[in-house]
Amino acid sequence: MAKDGYHHKDLKNELIEKGLKILDEQGYEAFSMRKLAAACGVSQTAPYRHFKDKNELIRAITQKALSEFNTSLEEAFLADEDPKGQLKKMGYYYIRFFVENPEYLRLLFFSSAQAWMRKVVTSECHNKENHPYSALKRAVKNYKAAYPDAKQSEEELTLYCWGLVHGIAVLIVNGEIPGGKSALPLAERMIQSENFL
Amino acid sequence: MAKDGYHHKDLKNELIEKGLKILDEQGYEAFSMRKLAAACGVSQTAPYRHFKDKNELIRAITQKALSEFNTSLEEAFLADEDPKGQLKKMGYYYIRFFVENPEYLRLLFFSSAQAWMRKVVTSECHNKENHPYSALKRAVKNYKAAYPDAKQSEEELTLYCWGLVHGIAVLIVNGEIPGGKSALPLAERMIQSENFL
DNA sequence: ACCTGAACACCGTTCAAGT
DNA sequence: ACCTGAACACCGTTCAAGT
Numbered sequence A, B: 001m002a003k004d005g006y007h008h009k010d011l012k013n014e015l016i017e018k019g020l021k022i023l024d025e026q027g028y029e030a031f032s033m034r035k036l037a038a039a040c041g042v043s044q045t046a047p048y049r050h051f052k053d054k055n056e057l058i059r060a061i062t063q064k065a066l067s068e069f070n071t072s073l074e075e076a077f078l079a080d081e082d083p084k085g086q087l088k089k090m091g092y093y094y095i096r097f098f099v100e101n102p103e104y105l106r107l108l109f110f111s112s113a114q115a116w117m118r119k120v121v122t123s124e125c126h127n128k129e130n131h132p133y134s135a136l137k138r139a140v141k142n143y144k145a146a147y148p149d150a151k152q153s154e155e156e157l158t159l160y161c162w163g164l165v166h167g168i169a170v171l172i173v174n175g176e177i178p179g180g181k182s183a184l185p186l187a188e189r190m191i192q193s194e195n196f197l
Numbered sequence C, D: 001a002c003c004t005g006a007a008c009a010c011c012g013t014t015c016a017a018g019t
Helices: A011-026 A033-039 A054-078 A083-100 A102-110 A115-121 A132-146 A154-173 A180-192 B011-026 B033-039 B054-078 B083-100 B102-110 B115-121 B132-146 B154-173 B180-192
Strands: none
Touching (some): A033 A054, A054 A102, A083 A102, A083 A154, A102 A154, A154 A180, A154 B154, A154 B180, A180 B154, B054 B102, B083 B132, B083 B154, B132 B154, B154 B180
8 A cells, every 4th residue: 555665565456456447447448557557656567576467467357346246246135035036136236236337347258358267257266155156046046946836947047137137237338228327227127027037 | 352463452341351350260359450451461551541540440340240140130030920939039049149259249249349439339320220229129019019918118128138138148158157158059948938028 | 575677579550652 | 542661659578687
């Protein structure tokens, strides 16, 4: 936090935080190592003491964003007791999160994601506690337990719920749907209706 | 097509086609003006005779990709007569198109998309004939006409159908869902079931 | 340990000059 | 009209050298 002249200490965290800020304010394309270093008041090569390369920095930033996202989903989960209500609320929070943090959509789903990176961000983390997929799976399991004769399998429910809210988030954030962000209430109504689940 | 020594003629189209190829084979991050110029056997500055800057080239490439995509949706539309079947088939083709052309997802939805560009690719084109949104709206209108007492409004149906298939496409293409591309049949089954529509 | 400056290979883009 | 080479300001990354 403090920069006692030469040494910086906690530069690593400042890089992640300021990096996320730049990403959010200026967008993915405008993000550069050199700019970030300058923003931290440090030479262009200093970040390389903490991260092997740009990808690893982005990966670290992505993981921070991911955990913010996950926190939001956990909130949704805790905000309701009925399994169906939980699933619906998670859906709404999912969409709202990305409408409020549009740049995160690109970061979490379309960053410089070589295959190895996607693995780190997704599959490898599917069993980890702080990954959205875990939260979703848990909610779906609860739902199936409460409504054992639901027509869809667990697999189908996962794909359906996740797919629907993800797609809606993208369409709203990208302005693909008329009305832009004002389509959020429409999305909520849809999720709350009996047609969804 | 032929390069009669100095002049190239049709360089513009070659840039678009070879650009799309590079994008598809090497990914969005690896795409560069200089590399593309070299691939076309032309100097680094030649592309600027045909496109103001990189964004305009990408915009042109995007429009080509968009029309391929639209063709696929039109095929779906023609492959069925029942409005419900049309809508379902369009959904399946939507997903399959991006599973087969994974890089198009980034290109159409997350390219260097400044606001103005998104407008060009989307809203401004919503009323144009070759835009996916038009095809979707038409199918939804037909559906509402055939099933006038459907519970959802036209607006809701659009958001629901488009959102669902888009999200599923992203999840499959990104390997977010276990099974990877082998989840495509699962998606098809889901769309064909009575739970969807 | 942690940071720096110079250097290299790459970008996007411009501009005066060539055919 | 259409293309080129040199040039500029930016990248990511490496490496020998500084505190």
